Amino acid sequence: MKLSQCLEPLIDYTLSGESDPDIEKLEIDSRKVQSGTLFFCISGTQLDGHQFAEGAEKSGAAAIVAEKPIKVNVPVIYVSDTRRALAVISDYFYGQPSRKLHMIGVTGTNGKTTVTHLVKAIQDHAGLSTGLIGTMGIKYNDKDIPVVNTTPESFLLQKEFRTMLDDGVQSAVMEVSSHALHQGRVRGIDFDIAVFTNLTQDHLDYHETMKDYLYAKSLLFSQLGNTYDRNRLKAAVLNQDDPATETLKHMTAAPVITYGIDSHADLKAENIRITNTGTAFELVIKNNRWPVHMNLIGKFNIYNVLAALSAGYLKKIPVETMIEAVNRVEGVSGRFEAVRGGQNFTVIVDYSHTADSLENALLTIKEFAQGRIITIAGCGGDRDKTKRPVMAQTAVKYSDLAIFTSDNPRTEDPEQIFADMEAGVTGESYKKIVDRKEAIYYAVREARDHDIILIAGKGHETYQILGTDKIDFDDRKVALEAIKERYEA
Numbered sequence: 001m002k003l004s005q006c007l008e009p010l011i012d013y014t015l016s017g018e019s020d021p022d023i024e025k026l027e028i029d030s031r032k033v034q035s036g037t038l039f040f041c042i043s044g045t046q047l048d049g050h051q052f053a054e055g056a057e058k059s060g061a062a063a064i065v066a067e068k069p070i071k072v073n074v075p076v077i078y079v080s081d082t083r084r085a086l087a088v089i090s091d092y093f094y095g096q097p098s099r100k101l102h103m104i105g106v107t108g109t110n111g112k113t114t115v116t117h118l119v120k121a122i123q124d125h126a127g128l129s130t131g132l133i134g135t136m137g138i139k140y141n142d143k144d145i146p147v148v149n150t151t152p153e154s155f156l157l158q159k160e161f162r163t164m165l166d167d168g169v170q171s172a173v174m175e176v177s178s179h180a181l182h183q184g185r186v187r188g189i190d191f192d193i194a195v196f197t198n199l200t201q202d203h204l205d206y207h208e209t210m211k212d213y214l215y216a217k218s219l220l221f222s223q224l225g226n227t228y229d230r231n232r233l234k235a236a237v238l239n240q241d242d243p244a245t246e247t248l249k250h251m252t253a254a255p256v257i258t259y260g261i262d263s264h265a266d267l268k269a270e271n272i273r274i275t276n277t278g279t280a281f282e283l284v285i286k287n288n289r290w291p292v293h294m295n296l297i298g299k300f301n302i303y304n305v306l307a308a309l310s311a312g313y314l315k316k317i318p319v320e321t322m323i324e325a326v327n328r329v330e331g332v333s334g335r336f337e338a339v340r341g342g343q344n345f346t347v348i349v350d351y352s353h354t355a356d357s358l359e360n361a362l363l364t365i366k367e368f369a370q371g372r373i374i375t376i377a378g379c380g381g382d383r384d385k386t387k388r389p390v391m392a393q394t395a396v397k398y399s400d401l402a403i404f405t406s407d408n409p410r411t412e413d414p415e416q417i418f419a420d421m422e423a424g425v426t427g428e429s430y431k432k433i434v435d436r437k438e439a440i441y442y443a444v445r446e447a448r449d450h451d452i453i454l455i456a457g458k459g460h461e462t463y464q465i466l467g468t469d470k471i472d473f474d475d476r477k478v479a480l481e482a483i484k485e486r487y488e489a
């Protein structure tokens with residue numbers, strides 16, 4: 001596509017330079033620039049992309065989009081917001097693929113990965129070929145592509161939507177993080193359905209206040225505008241039991257359907273029974289009832305299932321088909337995943353890395369615990385510090401033995417992270433073991449028959465970030481090795 005064509009959807013810009021080069025690729029990282037690239041200078045949180053403009057030119061950039069003056073000999077497009085221009089141009093460059101896909105965006109503090117997996121399971125089972133984008137990567141047909149961000153940058157998203165369409169995918173379901181909404185990574189995406197899971201404390205390092213955090217989340221709903229195609233229904237799916245839902249209702253012009261357990265809602269779960277092998281409940285829609293017997297465990301997972309069922313319901317997938325699909329789902333990797341090494345106690349690996357999710361996981365365990373609860377928990381470095389004392393308090397409150405350990409300390413001192421956690425607890429009701437492997441081995445050695453060990457925080461992650469190094473680390477594998485060692489000893 002010619003540069004001049006790329007600029008067609010932009011209204012407000014100034015162009016410096018006369019030529020009209022061919023653009024073959026869009027990029028924001030100078031290290032990935034090749035000839036024919038349109039390079040966007042992003043003012044980031046760590047670095048200013050404008051300083052890499054000359055480097056990008058040397059690597060063959062055909063033109064550059066910038067917010068402030070740069071000195072290069074290729075055409076420069078000056079705009080007020082390069083990330084916005086990136087989103088608008090990417091959508092156009094890839095042929096507006098999201099307009100041709102049934103698009104579902106899922107936002108909220110917890111449950112996004114689980115809900116998106118459930119939506120994919122339901123839609124695939126109903127014959128609607130579905131692509132998925134989120135924390136666990138990009139998955140469609142036989143493709144499984146890893147991602148750096150839960151919600152990738154706009155140009156990567158649009159490129160994936162294009163490839164999905166070309167591969168026969170009909171619908172895309174994606175996690176939409178608050179960072180992505182705030183940075184406009186999803187601008188230009190024509191969502192059909194926007195789903196809200198819940199709002200509890202996280203990411204206050206980035207958003208600063210809960211009000212700002214909610215505002216970022218609400219953008220998914222305020223962007224759910226009027227459809228360009230009148231045959232396409234736009235709707236918001238909201239959790240009626242979450243107080244933030246009232247704000248979101250005000251933020252969207254689209255019709256709303258609600259789900260819930262405790263409040264009156266369009267899709268409701270009643271007569272709930274939770275065991276350590278699964279959850280049963282009755283789905284109630286307009287006085288009709290369907291029994292659900294799923295492998296997923298916990299009340300929080302009922303919310304996730306209700307959210308996914310609501311999205312399918314809007315797509316008019318028969319309820320029986322959806323329940324069949326939900327009942328078949330074995331679980332999502334690293335979410336309440338049992339580690340089975342033939343031991344006489346239970347080991348659960350869970351991705352709870354917020355106080356709310358930790359509390360939910362522990363309350364769920366309490367529902368069926370016969371022995372003691374041993375919790376291994378830590379807090380990520382270079383992330384929200386204010387959640388640390390609350391997470392520590394939660395771990396201690398619901399456990400017979402709480403072991404604090406390192407999550408991904410990143411560039412922070414693990415002892416400092418412990419100090420932040422300890423501000424939330426009193427007395428000596430916990431143990432500290434910096435080395436995560438040692439902490440897991442300790443818990444496994446300490447466990448008695450029928451005890452339950454919860455290893456929280458890292459779920460599916462197969463690495464640990466220490467400083468800037470990424471080492472191999474998988475809670476599930478380490479736990480299995482520890483179990484093996486105990487029984488061989």
Ligand SMILES: CC(=O)N[C@H]1[C@@H](OP(=O)(O)OP(=O)(O)OC[C@H]2O[C@@H](n3ccc(=O)[nH]c3=O)[C@H](O)[C@@H]2O)O[C@H](CO)[C@@H](O)[C@@H]1O[C@H](C)C(=O)N[C@@H](C)C(=O)N[C@H](CCC(=O)O)C(=O)O
Pocket residue numbers: 028029030031041042043044045046047048049052148149150151152153177178179180
């Ligand atoms: C805080 C944050 O959102 N950071 C994201 C942001 O990076 P940044 O603004 O810090 O970028 P920067 O390092 O300052 O660099 C500025 C620009 O210079 C460019 N650059 C840099 C070096 C160079 O040699 N050449 C060059 O061109 C960079 O490519 C970039 O365009 O833009 C990058 C490109 O898209 C993201 O990968 C990066 O995510 C980092 C990895 C991250 O940790 N993000 C987290 C906080 C995040 O976004 N998480 C949410 C999920 C959270 C949740 O749901 O729990 C997510 O959606 O992933």
Ligand SMILES: Nc1ncnc2c1ncn2[C@@H]1O[C@H](COP(=O)(O)OP(=O)(O)OP(=O)(O)O)[C@@H](O)[C@H]1O
Pocket residue numbers: 108109110111112113114115135150175197198300301303304334335336350351352353356357358360361459
């Ligand atoms: N609906 C829910 N409400 C509260 N907690 C939940 C809910 N669903 C899942 N959780 C908890 O949160 C953890 C993370 O779940 P999941 O990965 O689905 O969330 P996410 O929103 O995708 O997280 P992230 O922001 O890291 O991408 C789970 O391991 C579980 O402990």
Ligand SMILES: N[C@H](CCC[C@H](N)C(=O)O)C(=O)O
Pocket residue numbers: 150353379380381383407408457458461
């Ligand atoms: N998407 C979340 C993941 C946190 C996972 C946890 N293991 C950590 O490293 O804090 C974040 O980036 O905040």
Ligand SMILES: [Mg+2]
Pocket residue numbers: 112113134135136150175
């Ligand atoms: Mg996720």
